[in-house]
Amino acid sequence: GVDWRDVVDGLRPFNQKIWQNWPASAKRRFVEHTKAWWDIHRHRMAPEVYARVTEAVQSGRIRPIAGRVVGVTPGDGFAVEVQSRHTQRLETFDAARIYDCSGIVRDISTSSNSVVRSLVDRGLARP
Known part of the structure; x- marks a missing residue:
């Protein structure tokens, strides 16, 4: 094969x-x-990156969440409101960083996603 x-x-x-x-x-x-x-x-992702991400997940430094971000409130880090893909429940998480792993977007400043637009407009994310 x-x-x-x-x-x-x-x-x-x-x-x-x-x-x-x-x-x-x-x-x-x-x-x-x-x-x-x-x-x-x-x-x-490259195998080396995969190994580093896997180690970070196993050690608790990264927590992957399957869902849709419906709100982000800046503060000491971020309060991120997520609708779970599996249960549809809304949950709020504290996060130091947010990584959007939803796919390829060439220019986030043109995004139609209201959360992304809000972050760019407030200077909390950049293209």
Whole structure:
């Protein structure tokens, strides 16, 4: 068998041509059904970074949370209100830093996300 990373990396030179030749219906289906999977596998982190992040999670320095940020209040750090992806409950967490791992955004100053817009407008995040 072939390592999946080699397959994804091997597509790199052809991605643009493939996308340009797809009809609009195929592009829509891709975005609806496989974009998240593609983004995770195509834009993965380097093994060295993965090792450091894993160690930080295991030691409690980083806490990954699956959900949607619905509010951020600055103070001594940040109070972050998150709606859980799994339970839909709202929870508030204290955080020294916030890392948005939702995907590739080329310029956060043009984001339609109200939380991101608010952070940029108040100078708490920068493009």
